[in-house]
Amino acid sequence: MLVNDSIAIDAGAIGFYSSPSEQEKIRHVLLTHSHIDHLASLPIFIENVFTGRPDPVIVYGSTPVLESLQSDIFNNRIWPDFIELSKFPVSRFLDIKTHEPNQTITIDGLDITAVNINHVVPTVAYIFNDGKSAIGYISDTAETEEIWDRLNKQSNLKAVFLEVTFPNSHQWLADVSKHLTPKTFAQELKKLKRDVPIFAVHLKGRYRDLVTQEVNDLKLPNVHITKFLKDYTF
Numbered sequence: 001m002l003v004n005d006s007i008a009i010d011a012g013a014i015g016f017y018s019s020p021s022e023q024e025k026i027r028h029v030l031l032t033h034s035h036i037d038h039l040a041s042l043p044i045f046i047e048n049v050f051t052g053r054p055d056p057v058i059v060y061g062s063t064p065v066l067e068s069l070q071s072d073i074f075n076n077r078i079w080p081d082f083i084e085l086s087k088f089p090v091s092r093f094l095d096i097k098t099h100e101p102n103q104t105i106t107i108d109g110l111d112i113t114a115v116n117i118n119h120v121v122p123t124v125a126y127i128f129n130d131g132k133s134a135i136g137y138i139s140d141t142a143e144t145e146e147i148w149d150r151l152n153k154q155s156n157l158k159a160v161f162l163e164v165t166f167p168n169s170h171q172w173l174a175d176v177s178k179h180l181t182p183k184t185f186a187q188e189l190k191k192l193k194r195d196v197p198i199f200a201v202h203l204k205g206r207y208r209d210l211v212t213q214e215v216n217d218l219k220l221p222n223v224h225i226t227k228f229l230k231d232y233t234f
């Protein structure tokens with residue numbers, strides 16, 4: 001998911017998307033958590049956009065996410081240690097910056113707040129706010145509270161992206177892996193007191209059609225399945 005072209009939320013697919021010169025427009029990567037579907041193409045992406053310039057791509061995450069990046073990905077077994085190599089001027093692959101829950105950072109005029117949500121590893125949602133419009137992005141999570149309190153207080157809220165991963169028949173799997181089904185997705189949405197469009201994300205590929213059908217069957221107004229490669233403007 002790209003925000004204003006230059007900011008990526010996670011890196012599941014960005015290294016496989018379009019061309020290296022297109023990928024180069026992405027200057028910031030915000031990681032929600034350490035699961036592989038959110039990191040899979042990060043090493044490829046960083047390699048694709050490496051030009052030797054002194055201001056490389058910046059990767060943001062909470063302390064446990066950045067620790068996982070170092071020990072599980074850039075560990076010289078899965079991939080070269082780009083973090084260590086980036087200490088040398090000739091190999092500035094990336095910068096890493098800590099962005100802890102409840103902290104707001106500003107990138108290109110956009111205030112970005114990380115908020116803890118309820119997943120099997122430390123995971124954050126993000127609130128993006130350019131002053132005119134605010135957007136909530138919530139994936140991956142089971143039932144959660146704080147992000148809804150925050151979004152309810154956000155007077156300029158324009159949209160919320162919310163995960164719905166498994167079909168209702170897989171409620172047990174959703175519960176143990178801390179995800180939502182259409183049933184629990186609908187329960188979460190009751191916590192939102194603002195009338196804004198909702199965009200469903202993170203549908204498991206194997207079940208995309210079934211989850212789409214079950215979301216549509218909820219007959220909730222203003223709920224949409226997020227489309228791939230489509231621009232949304234708020």
Ligand SMILES: [Zn+2]
Pocket residue numbers: 033035119140
């Ligand atoms: Zn996950």
Ligand SMILES: [Zn+2]
Pocket residue numbers: 035037038140202
């Ligand atoms: Zn995921």
